[in-house]
Amino acid sequence: MIPQVRTTLEVRHYEPSASAVWNAFIDQSANGTFLFRREFMEYHADRFEDHSYLVWRKNELVAVFVAGRSRTSSIPTTLVAHPGLTYGGLVYATELKYALLEEVYDALFTAFRADGFTSLLVKPVARVFCRQPAEASLFYFHQQGFALQRRELNSVIDLTQPLRISKGRKDNVRKARNAGVTVAMSNDFSEFWPLLVANLWQTHGVRPPHSEAEIRLLQQQFPDNIQLYVARYAEAVVGGVLLFLDAAHGFVHTQYISANEQGKQVGAVDAIIAQVLTDVQGVFPRFSFGISTAEGELNAGLLAQKEGFGATVELIDTYEKAF
Structure with a gap:
């Protein structure tokens, strides 16, 4: 069970007015590649409905969550990170500490529930694509009982x-x-x-x-x-x-x-x-x-x-x- 906790973080839905802020964050992040820039994400907007989020701490953007849903999905209550990209999920600043990462996920899951989602399918950004080691999410998944749904072998x-x-x-x-x-x-x-x-x-x-x-x-x-x-x-x-x-x-x-x-x-x-x-x-x-x-x-x-x-x-x- 994902805990529901009170937090000082604010989770907002992505809106087009935030595109410049989003792109600037992606470019400086630990694990956000150019595939997460809005111009790339939106080339197939006719096939995928965006459900991405921004996580703020006061006036500081500390993380974004790259996710969506296929417009023809047979399970519309499953949030997929990301159905139209090779990978997705949590993208965060290089200095994000693990304790804050836990708070970010807890706040996000509260937002997911409020939006009517009942499950999450996520393929995190692999190590090879990250500016610096970025595997803290994997430990969080382990602690929260995420199931390994698929394993692929990259070279x-x-x-x-x-x-x-x-x-x-x-x-x-x-x-x-x-x-x-x-x-x-x-x-x-x-x-x-x-x-x-x-x-x-x-x-x-x-x-x-x-x-x-x-x-x-x-x-x-x-x-x-x-x-x-x-x-x-x-x-x-x-x-x-x-x-x-x-x-x-x-x-x-x-x-x-x-x-x-x-x-x-x-x-x-x-x-x-x-x-x-x-x-x-x-x-x-x-x-x-x-x-x-x-x-x-x-x-x-x-x-x-x-x-x-x-x-x-x-x-x-x-x-x-x-x-």
């Missing part, structure tokens, strides 16, 4: 250390180079996106969460945070890697990785990853290679490819709590 490379690329991956990069594969950054999604859509559908029976129009819009709004690398063979795009980058929070993340059959044969993805790692090492401290799990099942071949570039495992968990 991470420490870019402050020398790269450790296996012989097999180096051979693949060499094969791509010998075949005449070239790798370059590109803002032209017209060749890569159909390739990505086709590959995801043929391999997994799914479509990418972003449409080509959506990713074009986001890249125009966040040109420093969204970059596409493509591999060309015989002048055609045969593979690509779309990156999310956040210099303030110190990470590069592979949001989409894909190649067609020809690209797979000539080692296009390995060639791109090798080039990306060369470009970002010394600029960013951490590289997130993405998850190698689907519905809790491990894709061993995908994980092995990432480990071949020196990646190690980091868990990304989702928690649930009825209240």
